[in-house]
Amino acid sequence: MNLTTLTHRDALCLNARFTSREEAIHALTQRLAALGKISSTEQFLEEVYRRESLGPTALGEGLAVPHGKTAAVKEAAFAVATLSEPLQWEGVDGPEAVDLVVLLAIPPNEAGTTHMQLLTALTTRLADDEIRARIQSATTPDELLSALDDKGGSQPSASFSNAPTIVCVTACPAGIAHTYMAAEYLEKAGRKLGVNVYVEKQGANGIEGRLTADQLNSATACIFAAEVAIKESERFNGIPALSVPVAEPIRHAEALIQQALTLKRSDETRTVQQDTQQVKSVKTELKQAL
Incomplete structure (x- = not known):
């Protein structure tokens, strides 16, 4: 699966500097809107912030994955920002430093489609330490896109004899x-x-x-x-x-x-x-x- 079909060089912000979580989300939303992925930035942002209010989207290891699932999304897509200076973002154990932000735009009625399978593959790969490190250290859009398409060392569930x-x-x-x-x-x-x-x-x-x-x-x-x-x-x-x-x-x-x-x-x-x-x-x- 080619994850890069869901993003674009213009949706990648390398070594960006934002002063707040809101500024980062807004900037990435504008990138997706400019690419025609979102019909209403206002409606999309409203849904992203509603999701932020439900629970933390900073997931540790410097990663935040804000996301919105709404009819304002015309086509599943994501935008990425690597940060030159970490931002404070609400996490499981309180505010934490984030230097990689991946914004997901999710349409409400594409369950099971190739686009949705790609988005789920993306989030699985973000759990891979090696892939995440490559994304965070990318200095060019091509390096970042290459890292995104790395399938990583994901392993199937192991089976241990006589183990619980x-x-x-x-x-x-x-x-x-x-x-x-x-x-x-x-x-x-x-x-x-x-x-x-x-x-x-x-x-x-x-x-x-x-x-x-x-x-x-x-x-x-x-x-x-x-x-x-x-x-x-x-x-x-x-x-x-x-x-x-x-x-x-x-x-x-x-x-x-x-x-x-x-x-x-x-x-x-x-x-x-x-x-x-x-x-x-x-x-x-x-x-x-x-």
């Missing part, structure tokens, strides 16, 4: 940035700790990585990192659950897994029949994601 299993669900209102980045950090922490961690993402593309009956039946505990209702929550009956805001795993994934391992299961005989785990039609999944 934690099942997770990540979900956020827009179904993009936090949903996929939280999943990536949980899986990364599981590999580091030697714990089987399986993450179901309930995002803009529907349910991805749907948890299987075997995974649910073997689960020691589950982690719900979500700010919207969990779909088909009855699947988790009998599994002790830890519920946290969707951004929490981005900063504290290892601690959350360790905390989940201390929870005690209330129903040791709990089983999920395979036929209750049948994959729904794509159309149904996408409808639920909106």
Whole structure:
């Protein structure tokens, strides 16, 4: 997937200097509007700030991912700013220094399309330390675009014999940035700790990585990192659950897994029949994601 199809050299601000979060968001919004990606900057900005009010979009490691999902977005796109001087931006643990801002413009009715798949791929790659460092140190638009298309060292969920299993669900209102980045950090922490961690993402593309009956039946505990209702929550009956805001795993994934391992299961005989785990039609999944 070529992520650069969703951006443009004119949407990249290298070594920019902004005095506030608002100035950075406004500047990147203007870039997208000039490229014809946004029909109303006022409506888009209103939605971006509404999302900012719901929870932090600074995600640690100097990265902020503000985003707006609104009909004012004509086509999915993103703009990037690397900063010469860090800005203070609200994060999980309070204000934090940010020197990389990625603004996502998300249309409301493109769930499952190539554009949305590209945006989710982008947010997953931003969780990769190497890729993020290349973006932050880019000195030319070509260097930045090349870094964006680096697939990085993303690994599938590891399987550890005789290790505990934690099942997770990540979900956020827009179904993009936090949903996929939280999943990536949980899986990364599981590999580091030697714990089987399986993450179901309930995002803009529907349910991805749907948890299987075997995974649910073997689960020691589950982690719900979500700010919207969990779909088909009855699947988790009998599994002790830890519920946290969707951004929490981005900063504290290892601690959350360790905390989940201390929870005690209330129903040791709990089983999920395979036929209750049948994959729904794509159309149904996408409808639920909106």
